[in-house]
Every structure is written in C-alpha cells, then in structure tokens.
Amino acid sequence: MNDDRESILSRVRGALAPLHERAALPDYDTEIAVMRSLIAGRDLAEVFTERIKRVSGLAVADPAALVAHLRAGGWLRGYCDPALWPQLAPHFGPEFKVEVDYDRTRVDDYAFGITRAAGAIAESGTIILNDATTSRRLAALAPWVHVAVVGRGQIFADLPQAVAAIGGDPNVIWCTGPSKTADVEGILIEGVHGPGQQIALLVD
Amino acid sequence: MRSQPIDQFVTTLPADKRASVYQSTKATHEKRTKLLFDEFADPNRLRHLAGEIKQHTLEHLDTYLPAVEAKMKTNGVTVHWAATADAANAAVLAIMRARNATKMVKAKTMVSEEIGLAHFLEQNGCEALETDLGEFIVQIDDDHPSHIVRPIIHKTRREIATSFEREGLGAYNDDPETITRRARQFLRHKYLQADVGLTGANFVSVESGRLVLVTNEGNSRFSLAAPKCHIALVGIEKLVPRDRDLGIFLNLLARSATAQELTVYTEFISGPKSPAQPDGPEEMHVIFVDNGRTEVLASECREILRCIRCGACLNVCPVYRQASGHAYRSVYPGPVGAVLSPLLAGERFPALADLPKASSLCGACNEVCPVNIPIPDLLLRLRNRAKQENVPSPGTPPMGAWALMASQPTAWKAALFGGKVLNYVPAKLIPVPAMQAWSAKRALPEWRGGEFRKWLKNRLQKSPTP
Numbered sequence: 276m277n278d279d280r281e282s283i284l285s286r287v288r289g290a291l292a293p294l295h296e297r298a299a300l301p302d303y304d305t306e307i308a309v310m311r312s313l314i315a316g317r318d319l320a321e322v323f324t325e326r327i328k329r330v331s332g333l334a335v336a337d338p339a340a341l342v343a344h345l346r347a348g349g350w351l352r353g354y355c356d357p358a359l360w361p362q363l364a365p366h367f368g369p370e371f372k373v374e375v376d377y378d379r380t381r382v383d384d385y386a387f388g389i390t391r392a393a394g395a396i397a398e399s400g401t402i403i404l405n406d407a408t409t410s411r412r413l414a415a416l417a418p419w420v421h422v423a424v425v426g427r428g429q430i431f432a433d434l435p436q437a438v439a440a441i442g443g444d445p446n447v448i449w450c451t452g453p454s455k456t457a458d459v460e461g462i463l464i465e466g467v468h469g470p471g472q473q474i475a476l477l478v479d
Numbered sequence: 480m481r482s483q484p485i486d487q488f489v490t491t492l493p494a495d496k497r498a499s500v501y502q503s504t505k506a507t508h509e510k511r512t513k514l515l516f517d518e519f520a521d522p523n524r525l526r527h528l529a530g531e532i533k534q535h536t537l538e539h540l541d542t543y544l545p546a547v548e549a550k551m552k553t554n555g556v557t558v559h560w561a562a563t564a565d566a567a568n569a570a571v572l573a574i575m576r577a578r579n580a581t582k583m584v585k586a587k588t589m590v591s592e593e594i595g596l597a598h599f600l601e602q603n604g605c606e607a608l609e610t611d612l613g614e615f616i617v618q619i620d621d622d623h624p625s626h627i628v629r630p631i632i633h634k635t636r637r638e639i640a641t642s643f644e645r646e647g648l649g650a651y652n653d654d655p656e657t658i659t660r661r662a663r664q665f666l667r668h669k670y671l672q673a674d675v676g677l678t679g680a681n682f683v684s685v686e687s688g689r690l691v692l693v694t695n696e697g698n699s700r701f702s703l704a705a706p707k708c709h710i711a712l713v714g715i716e717k718l719v720p721r722d723r724d725l726g727i728f729l730n731l732l733a734r735s736a737t738a739q740e741l742t743v744y745t746e747f748i749s750g751p752k753s754p755a756q757p758d759g760p761e762e763m764h765v766i767f768v769d770n771g772r773t774e775v776l777a778s779e780c781r782e783i784l785r786c787i788r789c790g791a792c793l794n795v796c797p798v799y800r801q802a803s804g805h806a807y808r809s810v811y812p813g814p815v816g817a818v819l820s821p822l823l824a825g826e827r828f829p830a831l832a833d834l835p836k837a838s839s840l841c842g843a844c845n846e847v848c849p850v851n852i853p854i855p856d857l858l859l860r861l862r863n864r865a866k867q868e869n870v871p872s873p874g875t876p877p878m879g880a881w882a883l884m885a886s887q888p889t890a891w892k893a894a895l896f897g898g899k900v901l902n903y904v905p906a907k908l909i910p911v912p913a914m915q916a917w918s919a920k921r922a923l924p925e926w927r928g929g930e931f932r933k934w935l936k937n938r939l940q941k942s943p944t945p
C-alpha cells in the first residue's frame with residue numbers, strides 16, 4: 276500500500292515535470308456564483324420560505340401549523356429530539372405518539388422525526404444539518420417526514436456564505452427538498468431512501 | 480468488418496430505446512440551459528472559472544495530494560493509496576476483513592464501476608449492494624449503467640417491473656412510484672444490517688480534507704447513518720484547492736447534471752462521526768485511486784481529468800442520443816467516455832480507438848461542459864494517436880485520392896467539373912462503395928463547387944491589391 280503511495284506520487288511528479296508552466300489558481304469573487312437579484316434587500320426567512328417551496332419542501336412559521344400539517348397527513352407517530360420536546364409537546368394533541376428515544380430496530384414505526392437544524396440557505400431553500408445539532412442521524416433520515424427546527428437568525432443568504440460557515444463539524448449535510456429520483460423513465464418520484472416530506476419549522 | 484464497432488451497435492438498437500434516450504437527454508439539456516442563463520449574470524464565466532480551478536489543481540497534484548493526505552490524517556481518517564484496480568479492490572477487502580465485515584451498502588461511485596468492486600467482493604464472500612435506485616436495478620439485472628448520472632436511461636418501466644417480480648420484490652407492477660417504494664422498503668433494512676458504507680466523492684477540498692458527496696435519493700446519507708465504517712473510493716483527480724471553490728462547483732454540478740439548482744443531499748464529510756452522535760461510522764477510510772489517471776495526466780489529453788461527471792455532454796451529444804451508452808463499451812460513455820475510456824484502457828487502447836471517431840466534432844459537448852473541457856480537440860488528438868499507432872480503422876474511406884486532388888490545381892479543376900456532372904447522376908449509381916453506403920440514408924445537396932474561385936477571380940480583377 277505504501278509502495279502504491281510512492282508509485283502514484285512519483286508518476287504524478289513525472290507527468291508534471293515536462294510542463295513549462297503550470298496553470299495558476301484563478302482569483303475570483305464568489306459573488307459570481309450567487310443569484311443576487313433573488314435575495315438582494317429581502318428578508319431571508321421570506322426568501323427561504325419561497326425557495327423551499329420551489330423544491331417541494333415546506334417552511335412553517337409556528338408549531339401549531341406544523342402539528343396541523345402532520346395531523347392532516349395522518350403522521351401521528353414519530354420521534355422528537357429530547358431537547359426540543361419540552362417546548363413542542365404542548366402543541367401536540369393526545370392523538371400523537373411521540374418518542375424521545377429512537378430505536379433503530381423499529382425504523383418503520385416513526386412517521387416523522389423532529390431534529391434541530393444547524394442553519395438554512397435562503398437562495399436555494401436548503402436546510403443545514405450537522406452532527407452537533409442533529410440528535411440522531413437516522414431520525415432525520417428514515418421517517419417519511421423530517422422536520423428541522425431552524426432559528427430565523429441562522430439563515431444564510433447564499434451558498435458561498437454557507438460554505439464559509441461549515442466549520443469543524445465532521446458531517447455537515449445540506450438537504451434541499453425531499454429525497455427524490457428520476458431513474459425510472461425520467462419520472463420524478465419523491466421519497467426514495469430519505470424523507471418524502473422535508474419541513475422547516477422556523478423559530479425565533 | 481466494414482464499420483466501427485460503435486456503428487455496428489447502433490444498427491441493433493431498438494427504436495423505442497433510441498427514442499426514449501433521445502427524449503430524456505434532450506429534456507434535461509434544455510432545462511439546464513434555461514436554469515443557468517436565467518439565474519446567473521454570466522454563466523459562461525462560471526464554466527471557464529471552474530475549468531481554470533480544476534486545471535490548476537491537476538497541474539499541482541504533486542503538492543496537493545500529500546497536503547490533503549496530511550489534512551485527512553489530522554481529521555482522523557485512514558488514508559490508503561491504490562495504483563491499480565486490483566490494489567483498490569484489495570484495499571477495500573482488507574478493511575472489511577480487519578473488521579470481520581461481510582455486508583456492504585454502496586452509494587453510486589463511478590470508480591467502483593471502473594474497478595469492478597461489487598463482483599470482486601462477491602467472489603470473496605462479501606455482499607456489496609447497490610443502493611442508488613438505478614444502480615440497484617442494474618445490479619439485479621447483471622447489466623451495466625448506460626449513463627453517468629442516469630444509469631438505467633436505457634430501461635423501460637416494464638422491464639424494471641419484470642425484474643422486481645423475478646427478485647421477489649412484489650407482484651408485477653410498473654408504476655414508477657410503486658417501484659420506488661418497494662426499493663425503499665427493501666433497501667432500508669439492508670442499510671441497517673450493513674457493516675460498511677461505501678461512497679465515492681464528487682469533490683475533495685485540500686484545505687479542509689472534506690469529501691463532498693451529492694445524491695438526490697439520500698442513499699449516501701443512509702450509508703453514513705447506519706453502518707459503523709465508511710470507505711470512500713476517490714480518484715486522485717477529485718481535488719479542489721479550497722472550500723470556497725465548492726460554491727462554484729456545486730452550483731454548476733446540479734444544474735449541469737439534472738437541471739436542479741442544488742442536488743437534494745450535499746454532504747461535507749471530514750471524518751468519523753462526532754463522539755456524541757449515536758449514528759454513523761466510527762471509522763473512516765479514504766482510498767486514493769490512480770488506475771490509469773497518472774497516465775492521462777502525462778498525456779496531452781490531461782484536461783479530461785477536470786471532468787466532474789455531470790453527464791451534460793452525454794445529454795447534448797447527437798451521437799450519444801442516437802447510440803445510447805452501451806455503444807461505448809466502457810464505464811464512461813458519451814463524449815467524456817470517448818476521450819477517457821480509450822485513455823484509461825492503457826494497452827487496450829486499440830480496442831476502443833473507434834470511440835474518438837464517433838463524433839461530428841460539432842462542439843456541443845465543449846459548450847455545455849461545466850469545466851470547459853475542449854473535448855473536440857482531445858478527440859482529434861486521440862484520432863491522431865490512433866493513426867500514429869497504426870490502429871486499423873474499418874469503414875474509413877481512403878483519402879489518398881483526395882490528397883492528390885487537393886494538392887494539384889489541374890486535378891482540382893477537373894474535379895469541380897466532375898462535381899457538376901454528378902448533379903445529373905443519381906448517387907446510387909456512383910460506383911464508389913463508401914459513397915453508396917453514405918448516400919443510402921442521406922441526400923446529397925446540389926453541387927455548387929467552384930463558386931469561391933469565381934468570386935475571388937472577380938474580386939481580384941475589380942480591385943487589384945498592391
């Protein structure tokens with residue numbers, strides 16, 4: 276294996292040696308990859324709400340609206356991050372069965388999973404998750420509905436800003452709408468391995 | 480043999496397959512163009528910039544590769560190197576054996592296709608299950624992907640329904656939604672039972688040592704949520720210098736690949752899970768794979784290593800649209816494959832030397848390429864190489880007569896006259912076999928040769944230049 280390291284690196288050096296000049300790293304302003312006209316001067320929560328809808332996700336502004344949505348979909352059984360549950364529990368009626376421990380041997384029992392987001396991106400309607408804020412990776416992935424609790428102050432305007440803020444977390448995940456595929460004859464189907472519903476609950 | 484293998488393949492392609500490949504590639508291409516041009520002030524500048532960043536990286540791999548290795552090690556990643564396909568397969572197996580692991584779930588990676596990983600692991604008593612829906616269907620059918628991004632673009636829902644029935648995934652049902660739900664149900668338990676999750680990487684940032692993975696289905700996220708060990712197979716050309724460069728590439732990749740603004744799951748992975756996180760890998764391995772890439776880097780076609788595997792050149796290519804992916808007889812089809820596959824083939828270059836010729840050099844691939852690879856130029860260089868190496872070229876009409884004619888003014892003038900005469904002779908009657916074959920499916924325009932000479936003569940007479 277170490278031999279392979281040496282042989283690869285020496286072949287790379289050999290391949291590059293004959294070049295008279297090597298291409299320089301271009302300098303640029305990340306602004307060129309930003310949909311500036313979309314976000315300029317606007318409230319980021321408003322842009323985010325509009326953009327997540329475009330990718331068939333949903334942003335709701337208060338817990339009561341979330342609970343109504345879950346009830347309407349018949350998603351009554353789920354998981355909630357134990358740190359969030361005390362504030363959310365009063366909004367859920369007795370017809371709901373919510374667990375704060377996630378049992379990976381019963382993944383199909385959870386119709387929804389509620390976890391904390393690390394932030395959001397307005398421009399693309401993206402929810403940002405990471406290891407530090409997600410109580411269980413599986414709970415944000417395996418249930419049909421994933422609800423991410425996003426603080427209004429955590430919304431980045433655009434991709435370059437969100438990239439700059441990745442930080443040291445080993446597992447930063449951007450989710451842009453529900454999991455989907457178009458593998459079968461190009462027909463779009465939502466909810467392949469991950470959630471079929473991607474919801475952001477905006478909180479102050 | 481009168482024609483190239485790729486041409487022969489095309490003659491056997493059923494009309495409905497050709498039509499469906501044509502329709503879906505065209506639709507993706509049109510949507511991509513609209514997205515890019517509606518939203519960015521200068522999308523072409525973006526493509527050029529991305530190409531320059533990649534070219535710079537390739538030409539500095541001698542420093543970037545050791546730098547990213549060092550960064551990964553401080554992030555807690557075990558780094559391996561594999562010069563060949565065999566070495567890469569052996570490295571994966573060794574990691575699995577060391578953990579007594581026998582079950583792997585695989586996200587989509589083109590490198591694993593290149594090295595034939597799934598078959599290799601199966602021969603060695605391990606299960607390696609594809610989790611991307613398209614790749615899963617390819618695997619149960621023992622078929623090959625025919626598109627980089629849409630592996631089963633060549634399959635109909637009826638064929639898929641039949642395969643699912645055969646595999647015991649439910650009674651025949653060709654509704655795409657039902658097919659998808661059944662795969663969801665089957666695969667989620669496989670993730671939970673798996674010992675190892677295998678992924679590729681779309682990009683690797685040298686600065687932070689992060690792998691960036693993009694999937695729409697969420698399968699790579701699942702592969703990194705359930706199993707306890709993560710192995711990533713990474714081609715040595717996947718690096719980008721800094722995190723900030725990712726903003727440029729992610730914007731371009733999703734639009735170019737599937738005409739989306741952003742792929743659904745974009746994952747930035749720098750190491751094993753955090754200690755407090757209950758789910759996910761405790762161990763992470765990165766295997767840097769060469770498998771012919773350093774040879775490409777040494778060649779005069781090194782620009783092809785900029786490729787970010789978006790598939791846009793396939794979608795726009797008039798040859799791919801008619802021929803579909805299997806015509807290219809290799810892991811990478813379409814324009815990118817016509818360059819990369821013969822190069823990666825090493826000594827088998829002659830067997831794939833027809834691929835660079837399957838192009839009209841229209842330049843559409845270059846125009847859409849998010850990293851601005853001059854594919855037509857590279858095709859020409861490879862044609863030249865085939866010629867230098869005396870690779871036989873069946874079906875190519877001999878050009879000797881043409882060369883003679885084009886270098887003798889009298890012969891040229893005589894031919895111009897002959898051309899006019901031919902306007903009155905049906906093409907079928909011209910006794911040149913290549914001409915007959917060519918005109919069997921095409922109509923010749925009326926011969927109008929000589930106009931330029933006439934124009935020039937007039938011009939010279941009117942205004943004699945000093």
Ligand code: SF4
Nearest residue numbers: 786787789790792848
């Ligand atoms: S060559 Fe360019 S257009 Fe083709 S797959 Fe690669 S990056 Fe995309």
